[in-house]
Amino acid sequence: IAAGARGRFWFGPQLQMEDWRTAFAEEWDAIVLGTGMKECLLSGLLSVAGKKVLHLDRNSYYGGASASLDIDQLFEKFKCTGLPSELELGKLRDYAIDLVPKFIMAGGQLVKGLIHTKV
Numbered sequence: 342i343a344a345g346a347r348g349r350f351w352f353g354p355q356l357q358m359e360d361w362r363t364a365f366a367e368e369w370d371a372i373v374l375g376t377g378m379k380e381c382l383l384s385g386l387l388s389v390a391g392k393k394v395l396h397l398d399r400n401s402y403y404g405g406a407s408a409s410l411d412i413d414q415l416f417e418k419f420k421c422t423g424l425p426s427e428l429e430l431g432k433l434r435d436y437a438i439d440l441v442p443k444f445i446m447a448g449g450q451l452v453k454g455l456i457h458t459k460v
Contacts, residue, residue, distance in 0.1 A: 369395040377405030385458025409437040 370392035373384040384396045398405070402414050412433040416424050427433055 376403040
């Protein structure tokens with residue numbers, strides 16, 4: 342469950358609500374703000390434990406400070422003008438630019454936690 346910066350709310354892959362009040366018409370066991378690694382793990386652990394979780398983000402993308410953005414999102418985030426065309430770069434959505442360099446996770450407690458929470 343997440344909210345984009347433009348006020349859209351998603352509940353699973355199909356249901357989208359334009360009115361934020363609808364999201365708050367129900368009661369929640371927990372409300373998690375942000376979609377960084379810590380917030381996603383917390384939300385996943387609470388959900389796996391059977392809690393009803395409302396997971397919100399102010400951005401129009403997931404991942405917080407460590408998100409991977411396509412070129413459109415990158416230009417929007419840094420308020421750049423003159424977006425390159427697909428003729429110049431190919432499909433713009435084929436890009437995934439990391440805001441923070443990432444390492445490859447191969448094992449350990451973090452990977453076990455991600456698998457357990459189905460993140």
